[in-house]
Amino acid sequence: MDWNTTSKDFKRYLEFERNLSQNSISAYLNDVQKLKIYCEDLNLEIKDLSPRHIQDFLVWMSTFSISTFTQARLISGLKAYFNYLQLEHELDPNPIELIETPRLERKIPDVLHIEEIDALINAIDLSSPEGARNKAILEVLYGCGLRVSELINLKISNLFLDIDFIKIEGKGSKERLVPIGSQAIKYLKIYLQEVRNQQKIKLGHEDFVFLNRRGAALSRVMIFIIIKELATKIGLNKQISPHTFRHSFASHLVEGGADLRAIQDMLGHESITTTEIYTHIDKEYLQSVITQFHPRS
Template identity: 55%
Template sequence: MDWQSAIKGFQSYLKLEKSLTVNSVDAYSRDIDKLSQFSDIQLPKLLPETVTLSDLRSFIVWVNELGMIPSSQARILSGIKTFYKYLLIEDVVKTDPSELLEAPRLQRKLPDTLSYTDINNMIAVIDLSKPDGVRNKAIVEMLYSCGLRVSELTDLKISNLYLDIEFIKVAGKGNKERLIPIGEAAIKAVQIWLMHVRVQIPIKKGEEDYVFLNRRGSRLTRVFIFMMIKQLATAINLQKNISPHTFRHSFATHLIEGGADLRAVQEMLGHESITTTEIYTHLDRDYLKSTIVQYHPRS
């Protein structure tokens, strides 16, 4: 099997069997494409089914020499392991050459978070006299109240809002659905947007059920949300590099700091493994340590 055929089959597997998003499929495809490029340059006769553990180790050395950081190398390695699982299922290979391949050691980088004051300041500079402002306030409230990924926000549907019982339903990674509680401030902001502004927008066919729309009646893009958040940060002169995901980090961090159960936070964030959620306990420890240093007389 040549590389292009293998990659096309892998893409179909990721879409149909794993139910991954277009962005995730593209990311996995780029990872395998790099292995294909390595093959063309270093080992021209190498095919997906003839790759050995030694070849993969040489590939990791190659991407390291290209200047890729350990986290990027680890992501590529994850893509390769998934690729060879697919080839095993399809009986293209009899053994998995990536099984014993080790990932580079990663230092866990703690994400930036916003303080409650930062979030209130960002909301305060939104111009609520404009229709876009009403929508943008509802977006910020939703991101922080529910800890949503940006794709979960842009894909959020009116039919999945259960505001009377203070819950929303979202489709996360792998199209896995989960219910998330929503706070009063976010409920109020969303209701104002839906009942007083969105109803006046001429909505494009097929977009009728999406919560957040632009002035032309189309669903918002991820890029728009990123730009809007950056503009709010600039407006309050916030000296942090933030994105929509920063609200998700802040949501989790503030819950942990407030004493929330780690399993409950895992469920609300939609993390498959609790080890992913545990990073917020590290954040909490840093918070506790800084509190001791600041206030303890013997520190």
């Protein structure tokens, strides 16, 4: 039972049995790689590891000033690895079984006011082909609450604009239908019909909705750059990213009185507790719910 063999087996397990995304798989394997490097320096084999070794490793990792969130994610990744070894390679005892994950405070995400979203979208220069594309990108990001990975992988074959829906492939290749509003449809059609139709498209990228100048699918980094440049252009003093539009989408729906289960489905959250964080954003909304629905109010 060596590091390289078990890492390869673990990767296949995450791909085919857990059906995780490539980003999640990479994160798990990076966690195992960190432990491997630490253990190789001490000439420790997997079978030799004890809870004490794991604790010492975590202390060593803390010298790199990692956050509590990073530490919790690291422990979670290693627990998945050792649970797999216990199940498939009969590892006994499990050295991480009794290691506790640090408690995390639920961080309320930053959101944009609708006026700020309008200002960002209005700042786009529509005189260039990229401007029409970027306007469609922001309208879809905010109008559908997509993750950046879902946006760049959006396919033309998954657009059902005649019935106001798009099909999204989310985390773990799980598909969901998301409603798309009239504004997003309007600017998406303008981009598809007036800009994208004029492009020479790179082989293998014909089905991707959003393309760069070379006719290839956009990268995650490009979406970040587009948004950062617009924020600078309007003098927005907030740290924003593509995910900020997803947070804003959800919080604005909550403030408007949308059903939390419906928001959960649209965002593709596995657990309702993930969606519930948006109810903490607007205290006035919570107070209005009590006033409207509680029999003693």
